[in-house]
Amino acid sequence: MTTTTQKTGESGRTGEHELPEAARTGIGWLDEARETAWRLHRSLPLPDRATHLWRYTDPARFALPDGMVPRSGGDPVEIIVDDEARRAGVTAGPLLEAARTDDDGIRARLGALVPAEFGFPESLNAALWSSGSYVRIPKGVALDQPIRIRTTGPGEGTLQAMRTLVVVEEGASATVVEEARGGAERGDARLNEVTEVLVGPNASVRLVPVQHLERGVISHRTLRARLDRDARAQLVVASFGAGIYKADLGAVLSGDGSRSEIAGFSFTDRRQQVDHHTVQDHSGHHSTSDINFRVVLGGRARSAYTGLIRIAKDAPHCEAFQENRNLLLSDRAKAESIPELEILTDEVRCTHGATAGPIDPEQLFYLASRGMAPEEATRMIVSGFLEETLQAIPDEIAEPIRVEMHERMKGVAR
Amino acid sequence: MSETKSLLACEGVRIGIAGKEVIRGVDLELRAGEKVALMGPNGSGKSTLVNTLMGHPGYELLGGKILLDGEEIQDLPADERARKGLFLGFQYPVSIPGVSVANVLRAAVNARRGKEVSVREFRKEMMAAFEMLNIDPKFAARGLNEGFSGGEKKRAEVLQMALLKPRVALMDETDSGLDIDALKTVAGGIMKLSGPETGVILVTHYQRLLNYIQPDRVHVLMEGRIVRSGGADLVDKLEEEGYDWLEKSVEERQEA
Numbered sequence: 001m002t003t004t005t006q007k008t009g010e011s012g013r014t015g016e017h018e019l020p021e022a023a024r025t026g027i028g029w030l031d032e033a034r035e036t037a038w039r040l041h042r043s044l045p046l047p048d049r050a051t052h053l054w055r056y057t058d059p060a061r062f063a064l065p066d067g068m069v070p071r072s073g074g075d076p077v078e079i080i081v082d083d084e085a086r087r088a089g090v091t092a093g094p095l096l097e098a099a100r101t102d103d104d105g106i107r108a109r110l111g112a113l114v115p116a117e118f119g120f121p122e123s124l125n126a127a128l129w130s131s132g133s134y135v136r137i138p139k140g141v142a143l144d145q146p147i148r149i150r151t152t153g154p155g156e157g158t159l160q161a162m163r164t165l166v167v168v169e170e171g172a173s174a175t176v177v178e179e180a181r182g183g184a185e186r187g188d189a190r191l192n193e194v195t196e197v198l199v200g201p202n203a204s205v206r207l208v209p210v211q212h213l214e215r216g217v218i219s220h221r222t223l224r225a226r227l228d229r230d231a232r233a234q235l236v237v238a239s240f241g242a243g244i245y246k247a248d249l250g251a252v253l254s255g256d257g258s259r260s261e262i263a264g265f266s267f268t269d270r271r272q273q274v275d276h277h278t279v280q281d282h283s284g285h286h287s288t289s290d291i292n293f294r295v296v297l298g299g300r301a302r303s304a305y306t307g308l309i310r311i312a313k314d315a316p317h318c319e320a321f322q323e324n325r326n327l328l329l330s331d332r333a334k335a336e337s338i339p340e341l342e343i344l345t346d347e348v349r350c351t352h353g354a355t356a357g358p359i360d361p362e363q364l365f366y367l368a369s370r371g372m373a374p375e376e377a378t379r380m381i382v383s384g385f386l387e388e389t390l391q392a393i394p395d396e397i398a399e400p401i402r403v404e405m406h407e408r409m410k411g412v413a414r
Numbered sequence: 415m416s417e418t419k420s421l422l423a424c425e426g427v428r429i430g431i432a433g434k435e436v437i438r439g440v441d442l443e444l445r446a447g448e449k450v451a452l453m454g455p456n457g458s459g460k461s462t463l464v465n466t467l468m469g470h471p472g473y474e475l476l477g478g479k480i481l482l483d484g485e486e487i488q489d490l491p492a493d494e495r496a497r498k499g500l501f502l503g504f505q506y507p508v509s510i511p512g513v514s515v516a517n518v519l520r521a522a523v524n525a526r527r528g529k530e531v532s533v534r535e536f537r538k539e540m541m542a543a544f545e546m547l548n549i550d551p552k553f554a555a556r557g558l559n560e561g562f563s564g565g566e567k568k569r570a571e572v573l574q575m576a577l578l579k580p581r582v583a584l585m586d587e588t589d590s591g592l593d594i595d596a597l598k599t600v601a602g603g604i605m606k607l608s609g610p611e612t613g614v615i616l617v618t619h620y621q622r623l624l625n626y627i628q629p630d631r632v633h634v635l636m637e638g639r640i641v642r643s644g645g646a647d648l649v650d651k652l653e654e655e656g657y658d659w660l661e662k663s664v665e666e667r668q669e670a
Contacts, residue, residue, distance in 0.1 A: 361471070362508045368492035369468050369502045370518065370574065371525030377493075380521065384512030384557065391512075 017042065022070055023128050029107055030099055037116035037126035047120050056304035056336060057246045057275040062121040062220045064159055065188065070128045071160040077131050080148040088141045090174075095132035095163055104136060110165055113196040113224040113252065121220040125161045125194045132163035137172040139200070146175035146208070146396070151193075153183020153213045159190040166197040166205065170228075173204040175397070181241075184216030191217055191242075197225035197233065201255065204232040208397055209249075212404065213241035215272070221247040227258035229284070236393055237264040237293075238401045239274055240408065250279030250308075253287035253318075263389050264293035265401055267408045268301035269329075275304045280320050283312040288319040292389045295326045296382055296405075297333035306338045307352065313344040320348070326356035327385050329378065379409045419446045420484065421613040422467070422500075422582045427478035429459075429466050429638075435476060436462050438638040444582060444613040451624055451649065452617045454635035455657045460617045461505055463635065464584040468502040469495050482582065497525055499581030503571040503588050505617075509559035515570065516540065516554040519577055526578045543576040547603050564591030572603040582613045589623035601626035621653045634660060 019038040024031055047059040064070075081092040091098070098106050116126035133149045154160035166176055176197075183189050191213065199205050205225070213219055219242045225233045239245055251260030266274050280289040295303045309320045326335035337354035359381050367377035386405055390398045422444040429437035437459050444450050454460050466473040467480055469492030480488040487495050510518065519540060523531050531539075544551055547569050559567055568588050575583050585604065589597055601623055608614045616623060624632075624646070632649055634642040634657070641660055642648065652660075 360508065363510055365468075365470055365472075365492060366504065366508050366510070367518070367521075369496050369504075370522035370578070371493055371496035372521055373493050373525075374491075376521065376525075380513055380517070381510060384510050387512035388557075 019127060020070060023130070025096060025099070027096075027100055033111070033116075034127050037123050038128075040116050041120070041123035041127055044120055044123060052306055052338070052340065053119075053248070053277055056302075057244065057273065059120055061218050061244055062124070062190070062192065062246070064124060064128075064190075068157060068159050068188075068190065071130055071154055071158045075131050076152040076154075076160060077133060077162065078150040079133055080150065082145045085143050085145065085147065088143070089138045090141060090143065090147070091134065091136040092147050093134060095129075095134045095165060098134040104167070106134065106165065109167065109198060110163075110196070113198070113226055114194050114222050118222065121192055122194060122222055125163060125192045125222070128159070128161040128192075129163040129194070130161055132165070134165050135174075135176055136167045137169060137174045137203075139169040140171045141169075141174075142172065143174040146177050146206075148177045148179065151178070151180040153180055153217045153219075154189040154191055156184040156187035156189050156216060158184075159192065161192045163193070164195040166195070166207070168197070168199045168203040168205045170200040171202050172200065175206040175208065177208040177210065177397070179208075180211040180213055180219070183214045185214045186216045189217045191219040193219070193221040195221070195223040197223070199225055199227045199231040199233050201228040202230045203228070206234045206236065206397070208236045208238070209247075210238040210401070211241055211245065213245070215241065215243045215270075217242045218244045219246070221245075221249075223247070223249045224252060225250070225260065226252040227255050227260060227284070227287075229255035230257040231255050232258065233260045235260070235262040236397055236401075237262065237276070238404070239264075239266040239268075239276070240404055242272070242274075244273045246275040248277045248279070250281060251289060253280070253282045253284050253289060256285040256287065258284050258287045260289045261392075262291040262293070263393060264291070264295075265386060265389065265405070266293075266295040266303060267405055268296070268303060269298035269408070269411070271300050273302045276306075278305075278307045278322075280307075280309045280322065282310065282318045282320060283315050285315055286317045287315065289321070291322045291324075293324045294386055294389050295324070295335060296329065296385065297326065297335055298329040300330070300332045302333070303335045304338075305336070305354070306340060308340040308342065309350060309352065310342040311345055311348050311350070316345055316347040318345075318348050320350045322352040324354045325385070326354075327382060328356065328358050329382070331358070379406070382409055420444070421446050421448075421482070422615075423479075423481040424467070425479045425481070427463070427466070427480065428476040429462055430474040430476045431462065431472070436638050437466070439478070440635070440638075440640055442633065442640070444615060446613060447608075447610040448630045449608055449614045449616060449627060451629035451632045452615055452635060453619060453632060453649070453652060455619060458635045459638045460619075460635050461586055464502060464586050464615065464617055467584060468492055468500060493525070497528070499526075501575055501578055501580030501583045503568075503575060503583060503585040505587040505590065507559050507567050507571055509557065509562070511557050511560050513558055514555050515558050515573075518558050519574065522574060523577050539577060543573050546576065546606060547573055548599050549573060565593065565596040568592055568600055569596065572600050572607075576603065576607055579607075580612070582615070583607070584615045584617070586617045587619075588616070589618055589620065597622065598626060621649045624649045636660060
């Protein structure tokens with residue numbers, strides 16, 4: 001094999017023309033799709049920093065750096081599903097295995113919501129994902145216990161591209177927790193994750209993307225859930241770790257009467273950068289959505305939140321709410337919050353709100369007058385700030401988030 | 415216990431806000447078992463004084479001393495003053511969203527007593543205080559002052575006083591915004607909590623609360639100074655004649 005390296009376009013990215021050998025799966029249709037995605041990725045310039053999605057985070061961070069190798073071998077994913085679910089006919093296993101047998105027409109579903117054309121990091125994912133999970137909840141099956149997908153983050157000098165496909169069939173309900181931990185503590189490591197969720201008519205899903213990645217990891221995540229008629233999706237997003245973390249999370253409310261909720265939590269400190277984008281995309285009649293995103297920042301951390309509400313012209317009687325609140329524990333931390341509304345119909349109810357600021361000194365004085373030292377008072381106010389949103393979430397999901405928040409509060413640099 | 419024991423004393427206290435002197439030399443003493451009323455028209459500096467006594471970082475002590483149990487506390491932060499037994503019942507208590515009444519009470523009780531009080535013991539005390547103040551036990555789970563009515567906020571302040579058992583309670587306009595039933599409950603609570611070892615300063619500009627709590631002494635604060643001190647009969651005179659006659663005497667004094 002000959003290796004040629006050349007500069008491409010303005011992006012300054014270098015790399016091979018050919019799909020890296022490690023990315024070949026031996027599955028004909030998939031390798032074809034990967035080649036196409038790879039060619040597309042190589043032809044794409046880096047996204048323009050002037051476009052809203054990339055105003056806060058440098059897209060070059062999500063390109064495949066020169067000489068960095070995609071992770072191969074040693075599956076970093078562990079899927080935990082109980083026997084009850086297995087007996088009920090639930091599928092939960094490696095995505096590649098499912099693709100090999102083309103179970104349930106995966107071929108048609110993979111990339112339906114987040115195709116290679118979706119964007120720059122997504123094209124890289126489509127070409128290179130090396131491990132992933134496939135979850136299918138059959139029609140009418142309601143699971144009590146969550147399905148857990150645990151990922152170990154990439155080590156130094158590695159790119160790890162992962163993909164998850166979740167199919168919740170008509171009338172089914174389930175919780176899927178996607179948890180990423182570990183990875184490089186310093187240096188440069190990349191994680192690129194894409195999750196697609198198809199929620200059938202009258203089905204209900206709770207998705208919990210949580211990340212506690214180490215600070216050497218630069219991570220991009222794209223998640224889309226598409227909701228059929230009367231379907232419901234609740235997203236509980238918790239972002240704690242990584243050096244740079246960018247997430248694009250959205251609900252496509254194409255079914256009439258569908259409903260999505262996103263509860264977001266982020267806790268960052270030192271020099272962490274987080275960039276969350278949410279999408280509430282309404283095309284179904286009477287569809288409703290609600291986002292409540294709470295960010296706590298210490299040290300020199302940076303947070304950007306951009307929230308898009310889109311309501312199609314022929315989608316009357318929709319309701320969309322969006323709230324983003326940022327609590328700054330340090331005067332060197334910085335938070336930006338930008339709502340974006342594209343509302344093409346008149347019959348809607350839509351509100352949005354954003355706040356960013358330090359803890360109210362009157363709250364600190366109040367608790368001090370009750371004998372609480374400043375650190376304790378701060379902890380209490382921060383936990384209350386998050387608790388307002390956590391209360392809407394079942395305890396088994398909320399409790400680990402609560403515990404992690406308390407843990408993080410101990411080490412916050414003021 | 416000697417009845418002359420001083421619990422709280424201000425000596426020549428001067429306070430500035432944003433460079434302007436608003437309390438211009440106040441001497442005040444509160445002895446064990448006493449209830450002292452601090453009255454005065456709006457803007458006379460009553461709230462500024464009690465907030466500064468508590469240690470509000472926004473107010474600057476320009477001069478003078480504050481003594482709690484004979485110990486100077488003017489350089490201590492608010493939380494240390496609180497742990498030594500000073501308490502402020504706020505005129506406008508802030509809300510702490512997402513933090514329940516029970517959580518704040520428990521943390522406050524632990525801080526005040528310097529040890530972890532068992533959950534069982536704490537609940538017992540909390541329920542007793544709820545009963546005394548006619549508060550629904552469901553109150554415990556609500557976010558502190560979140561969506562509370564005026565009356566609920568004031569009750570929550572007295573509730574905290576009940577559990578913290580302060581040496582000195584500064585009650586800032588605890589009577590404002592209360593209907594007559596709530597006023598009776600709140601006044602009854604303060605009466606029950608003010609024993610022979612405790613001192614209370616009641617800040618108010620109406621006599622209403624003082625119909626239920628007989629003060630041992632009354633001070634009238636105007637334009638940053640105590641312009642008149644007296645017994646409970648001073649309250650009646652203020653009720654009949656308002657503060658105008660005192661204003662005149664302030665002017666006369668300033669001219670002199």
